Amino acid sequence: MWTRELTARQKTGTLLSVLILLVVVVGVGLLLREHGPGNMGTGFLQGAAVGLVAFAVVLWRVSRAPDKASSFERAFTSSGDERDDDLLTRALAVLGLAAFPLTGAAAVAIGLGAEVAMVMFFLLIAQLAVGVVAYVVIARRS
Amino acid sequence: MRNEVRRLRLAAGLSQRELGEQLSVSRQTINSIETEKYDPSLPLAIVIARHFNTTVEEIFHVDP
Numbered sequence: 342m343w344t345r346e347l348t349a350r351q352k353t354g355t356l357l358s359v360l361i362l363l364v365v366v367v368g369v370g371l372l373l374r375e376h377g378p379g380n381m382g383t384g385f386l387q388g389a390a391v392g393l394v395a396f397a398v399v400l401w402r403v404s405r406a407p408d409k410a411s412s413f414e415r416a417f418t419s420s421g422d423e424r425d426d427d428l429l430t431r432a433l434a435v436l437g438l439a440a441f442p443l444t445g446a447a448a449v450a451i452g453l454g455a456e457v458a459m460v461m462f463f464l465l466i467a468q469l470a471v472g473v474v475a476y477v478v479i480a481r482r483s
Numbered sequence: 484m485r486n487e488v489r490r491l492r493l494a495a496g497l498s499q500r501e502l503g504e505q506l507s508v509s510r511q512t513i514n515s516i517e518t519e520k521y522d523p524s525l526p527l528a529i530v531i532a533r534h535f536n537t538t539v540e541e542i543f544h545v546d547p
Contacts, residue, residue: 412511423523483521
């Protein structure tokens with residue numbers, strides 16, 4: 342079953358979570374800017390900003406018209422029905438399984454002399470891609 | 484699992500969206516159940532059966 346709109350409790354919880362996340366992200370970003378190598382802190386803050394904007398867009402879409410939002414958006418905001426939750430669970434399970442070989446391959450690449458920052462970047466992109474592809478494929482099949 | 488949801492919905496003159504709204508699930512979920520790609524949980528199956536004033540066994544079948 343799904344809730345057609347976010348309840349007051351869900352809205353409060355989400356707002357609190359976002360505020361805590363903001364404090365943590367800004368704190369870590371400032372720490373990295375102060376003590377991290379190169380532009381790591383700035384890059385971290387830019388990435389976090391993009392992620393937060395994307396999350397805000399998802400929240401806005403789910404609040405305004407949950408029936409027009411995607412399964413992923415509803416499941417991600419805990420306002421989906423049982424099928425939405427099932428899809429997300431199965432996609433995350435695939436991602437979890439894929440994380441082992443991907444991380445292993447990244448470790449081997451670093452061991453062979455690849456630049457660590459580049460390997461970490463590609464590892465993150467690969468995991469995101471696996472999650473998205475798994476979700477889309479599972480959603481089409483069920 | 485085979486089911487009679489589509490037949491019952493059409494007999495009631497409902498669209499997938501309308502039935503989804505009445506059952507508090509998404510239109511995609513109704514579509515997935517009707518095309519037999521998704522098997523609903525037991526609670527949802529009971530809600531569907533009650534909605535159409537019938538029993539779960541009359542809506543959902545498993546081929547022997």
